[in-house]
Amino acid sequence: MCAASPVFLFGKPLPVALKRLALFCLGWVFFALGVIGAFLPVMPTTPFMLVALWCFAKSSDRFHAWLFHHKLFGPPLQSWERHGVIPLYAKVIAIGSMILSMAYVLGFTQTRWELLAIMATSCTVGAVFILTRPHTVR
Secondary structure, X not given: OOOOOOOEEOOEEHHHHXXXXXXXXHHHHHHHHHHHXXXXXXXXXXXXXXXXXXXXXXXXXXXXXXXXXXXXXXXXXXXXXXXXXXOHHHHHHHXXXXXXXXXXXXXXXXXXXXXXXXXXXXXXXXXXXXXXXXXXXX
């Protein structure tokens, strides 16, 4: 009997290479969402950039370093990684977006109460997390 030889892609075993490729693509998706969030007041930038940074950390040292040291997006990511800081302006935008989203859904849609409860719970958990993080380096 002849043992099957492993399949390689980009010099890595196929499952590892596919995982890295998927994370790399997801990194770009979250980066794009973060860029969109920079222009839309109801969509936050930093959380998407944090997820993109994590994806790049698992898939590409080059793009992780690029995003981490980016002129515009790098400083909030560095503050988060080094000190667990969420800047005050980001907190205000995030909490304000949650409040506006809840107000819109409550006032202008006919959403089932179960979905409203899930949304309210998610917003509350997110708000508690955001508000319990420092906004300046100690």
